[in-house]
Amino acid sequence: MARVGIIGLGWVGASVAAAVLQRGLAQELLLHDVRGEIAEGEALDFAHGALLYPRARVRAAPLSDFTTLDAVVVSAGRGGKPDESRLALLRDNLAVAESLGQALRGFAGVIIAVSNPVDIFTEVLRRAAELPAERVIGTGTTLDSARLRFELGEQLGVHPHSVHAQVLGEHGDSELVNWSAAQAGGRTLRDWRGWNEELEAEIAARVRGAAYEIIRRKGATNQAIGLVTASVLAAVLHNEDRVLTVSRLQQGVAGVDGVPLSLPAVVGRDGATRVLEPRLDAAEAEALARSAAIIAERLPS
Numbered sequence: 613m614a615r616v617g618i619i620g621l622g623w624v625g626a627s628v629a630a631a632v633l634q635r636g637l638a639q640e641l642l643l644h645d646v647r648g649e650i651a652e653g654e655a656l657d658f659a660h661g662a663l664l665y666p667r668a669r670v671r672a673a674p675l676s677d678f679t680t681l682d683a684v685v686v687s688a689g690r691g692g693k694p695d696e697s698r699l700a701l702l703r704d705n706l707a708v709a710e711s712l713g714q715a716l717r718g719f720a721g722v723i724i725a726v727s728n729p730v731d732i733f734t735e736v737l738r739r740a741a742e743l744p745a746e747r748v749i750g751t752g753t754t755l756d757s758a759r760l761r762f763e764l765g766e767q768l769g770v771h772p773h774s775v776h777a778q779v780l781g782e783h784g785d786s787e788l789v790n791w792s793a794a795q796a797g798g799r800t801l802r803d804w805r806g807w808n809e810e811l812e813a814e815i816a817a818r819v820r821g822a823a824y825e826i827i828r829r830k831g832a833t834n835q836a837i838g839l840v841t842a843s844v845l846a847a848v849l850h851n852e853d854r855v856l857t858v859s860r861l862q863q864g865v866a867g868v869d870g871v872p873l874s875l876p877a878v879v880g881r882d883g884a885t886r887v888l889e890p891r892l893d894a895a896e897a898e899a900l901a902r903s904a905a906i907i908a909e910r911l912p913s
Contacts, residue, residue, distance in 0.1 A: 627838025713740025
């Protein structure tokens, strides 16, 4: 019986909870928020929909109940404002990461962090929880990669499932698209008839700026990240060994060492256990190194 917890019940946490219940990923779902009544209200609200999703018990719970769960999603902290970079959230949200990490010491499952800046947040959380790198992962560029595959599917006239392309590095302004390895329908993207490489900069800019556009219109991004987080959670709970661009502390892969960022990794029951070396051209390798340097500069010592 999978037991899952969500810490932080703002827009994102509530969307994650809805996706988890709809997919039947948890038989027991614990909710926690620093505003206790919010967690209680969400738990009651979801409980009233029990007829409409696979059987699950939903309840508000103290953090002390979370250490025995199979997986915990952390979506606590302040969200971004219009035109505010994710790194601008650093000062406000790192104290949250530190506090929650300490509360989760001794946790035996996998922690999935969603809060921004997610790369640094994930590593600060991991250090405070005193857990190995593979068991504290951030959603990283999984959402950016989903946005990229949507954009390419629209451009090529195929379903995003038929597109294999990844965004790497920081989940933020320094992220990069691994264009040289992108494929669709089994063909290298740049071999597609009519593909124009001039489109690449335009598509990358739309992917990179997608959150800003959504926040400007509705105040927050929550629906797609809720779906993405549930997908990462499914890979863990079902031991799927899926390759996902999650964020974790990198230890000597693609020239990145001691910095948390997103690279393709095999995700299963024990977290992101095996990081894969991406095939990068010279410009992409330089962009990844630059992204790592930007994160390293802001990572607490």
